[in-house]
Amino acid sequence: MNTLTENAGLYTDYYELTMAQGYYLSGKEQEQTVFDYYYRTNPYKGGYLVFAGLYDLLKILKNFRYDDKNIAFLRKSGLREEFLNYLKDFKFNATIYSVREGEIVFPNEPIVRVEGNIIEAQLIETLLLNYLNFQSLIATKACRIRNVIGKKAFADFGLRRAQGLGGVHASRAAVIGGADSTSNVYSGFNYDIPVSGTQAHAWVQSFDDELEAFRKYAEINPTSTVLLVDTYNTLKSGVPNAIIIAKELEEKGNKLIGIRLDSGDLAYLSKKARKMLDDEGLDYVQIFASNQLNEYVIKSLNEQGARIDGYGIGTELVTGKDTGALDGVYKLVENNGNPRLKISENIEKITIPGKKKLMRYFDQDNKFFRDGILLANEESANKIYHPFHRDKNTEVTNFRAEELTQKVMENGEILIEEKTPGEINAYLKQRFNQLPDEHKRFISPHIYKVGVSENLLDLRDSMLKNIRERIK
Numbered sequence: 001m002n003t004l005t006e007n008a009g010l011y012t013d014y015y016e017l018t019m020a021q022g023y024y025l026s027g028k029e030q031e032q033t034v035f036d037y038y039y040r041t042n043p044y045k046g047g048y049l050v051f052a053g054l055y056d057l058l059k060i061l062k063n064f065r066y067d068d069k070n071i072a073f074l075r076k077s078g079l080r081e082e083f084l085n086y087l088k089d090f091k092f093n094a095t096i097y098s099v100r101e102g103e104i105v106f107p108n109e110p111i112v113r114v115e116g117n118i119i120e121a122q123l124i125e126t127l128l129l130n131y132l133n134f135q136s137l138i139a140t141k142a143c144r145i146r147n148v149i150g151k152k153a154f155a156d157f158g159l160r161r162a163q164g165l166g167g168v169h170a171s172r173a174a175v176i177g178g179a180d181s182t183s184n185v186y187s188g189f190n191y192d193i194p195v196s197g198t199q200a201h202a203w204v205q206s207f208d209d210e211l212e213a214f215r216k217y218a219e220i221n222p223t224s225t226v227l228l229v230d231t232y233n234t235l236k237s238g239v240p241n242a243i244i245i246a247k248e249l250e251e252k253g254n255k256l257i258g259i260r261l262d263s264g265d266l267a268y269l270s271k272k273a274r275k276m277l278d279d280e281g282l283d284y285v286q287i288f289a290s291n292q293l294n295e296y297v298i299k300s301l302n303e304q305g306a307r308i309d310g311y312g313i314g315t316e317l318v319t320g321k322d323t324g325a326l327d328g329v330y331k332l333v334e335n336n337g338n339p340r341l342k343i344s345e346n347i348e349k350i351t352i353p354g355k356k357k358l359m360r361y362f363d364q365d366n367k368f369f370r371d372g373i374l375l376a377n378e379e380s381a382n383k384i385y386h387p388f389h390r391d392k393n394t395e396v397t398n399f400r401a402e403e404l405t406q407k408v409m410e411n412g413e414i415l416i417e418e419k420t421p422g423e424i425n426a427y428l429k430q431r432f433n434q435l436p437d438e439h440k441r442f443i444s445p446h447i448y449k450v451g452v453s454e455n456l457l458d459l460r461d462s463m464l465k466n467i468r469e470r471i472k
């Protein structure tokens with residue numbers, strides 16, 4: 001079978017290969033470059049992004065090379081023999097700096113920096129964007145959902161509705177962002193994520209009656225049963241039958257874990273079901289809910305006083321609804337030691353040149369105060385400036401500073417330990433507590449301020465001036 005890992009070098013857009021061939025045939029292969037990964041717009045009209053996907057990326061980059069079959073395909077696709085010879089011995093050897101997975105980041109910040117020869121740094125563009133954009137998008141959605149769920153249970157149910165194989169990465173990202181478990185057994189196995197599940201309507205329908213279906217399931221799973229109660233009539237049949245089963249389990253010294261509501265008015269049904277269960281002394285039986293849920297519906301259910309103990313969330317989570325894709329980009333910012341710039345009609349799209357690092361400043365309460373982009377060789381900055389308005393600046397001398405980018409790969413070797421998605425989420429939780437609330441709200445969140453150092457501003461402005469004079 002052709003796996004992605006075995007053919008990692010082909011997981012790219014064709015133009016990366018034709019450019020790489022061009023660099024090689026023009027004798028540029030030793031040129032040293034720096035590329036930045038950043039995004040421009042927060043997904044979901046939100047106030048932040050949860051960065052995810054890094055470790056999967058580093059793992060596949062270790063295998064980014066070309067075997068004989070790959071070379072044969074590239075020959076057929078029109079690449080030249082001299083370059084194919086070069087690709088035979090190609091190994092990804094670059095150095096990568098990155099913020100940690102689970103870090104909260106903001107638009108236009110250099111989140112990842114790739115330093116390598118121009119061929120290797122160019123060839124991985126598509127792969128890097130494909131991995132980081134998607135997992136960050138889904139981790140951010142999960143984080144928003146966790147924010148309204150609070151401490152209640154949150155399971156990812158999305159695989160069946162995911163965009164094909166993206167479901168594998170989606171479940172990892174969902175847990176990074178805040179899901180406790182996944183129904184996706186493959187991702188559970190692959191990433192060491194707890195798997196969980198209830199039962200489908202098919203189970204109930206396969207029996208002549210609902211009570212018999214519930215009884216059989218509970219007999220086989222006496223300590224882990226959650227009964228799906230909406231196949232026929234939630235309040236008239238499903239919940240009363242679940243109560244019978246809960247009592248039968250009690251007689252054998254076991255406990256029904258819960259029921260799952262999957263249709264109808266979840267606030268109304270959960271309150272009614274809670275009362276029916278409590279009236280029978282079954283206050284320990286939990287109520288789970290599913291059915292096209294998202295952060296807005298859950299917020300509304302909270303406001304309606306719904307009595308729900310846990311949520312299963314599929315479609316909206318793993319497809320990142322309503323943001324089709326994160327707009328993360330990968331731009332060349334330095335070539336052979338010379339900073340490079342890309343100009344745009346749209347002032348916000350002018351790139352920030354040069355090799356840079358990302359700093360975060362914290363206020364007296366240890367909350368995020370500002371982020372600052374500095375030149376990589378700058379020790380610190382006294383002030384950080386609005387990227388386009390020098391008159392808007394902030395003194396940061398008296399604020400605790402943390403450098404967010406660390407070296408994660410050197411000469412193609414991974415330098416950091418693999419963490420489980422759950423461990424990454426523990427870091428996110430800590431950071432989310434440090435993010436001021438005004439950036440968390442769903443409607444018009446406050447924009448977090450990201451500034452640049454004066455040296456960087458001077459560099460960018462002098463380059464802009466030079467380019468404009470040349471064009472004139």
Ligand SMILES: Nc1ncnc2c1ncn2[C@@H]1O[C@H](COP(=O)(O)OP(=O)(O)OP(=O)(O)O)[C@@H](O)[C@H]1O
Pocket residue numbers: 262263264265266267268290291292293297300301304
């Ligand atoms: N109390 C509530 N407040 C706000 N939204 C709710 C509430 N209860 C349910 N919802 C949401 O409303 C939508 C109702 O879905 P829909 O109209 O498809 O009906 P349904 O009861 O799910 O029927 P079925 O699944 O059998 O087609 C779902 O997305 C659900 O999450």
Ligand SMILES: O=P(O)(O)OC[C@H]1O[C@H](OP(=O)(O)OP(=O)(O)O)[C@H](O)[C@@H]1O
Pocket residue numbers: 157158160161199200201202262290291292293312313314315316
């Ligand atoms: O609504 P989502 O957030 O996408 O969550 C996943 C959905 O998948 C299942 O429905 P499906 O009809 O596929 O199967 P079922 O018979 O188990 O309900 C489940 O009951 C949820 O409703």
Ligand SMILES: O=C(O)c1cccnc1
Pocket residue numbers: 157158183196197198199200290312314
């Ligand atoms: O375990 C469940 O209840 C489940 C899993 C996937 C999709 N819907 C429900």
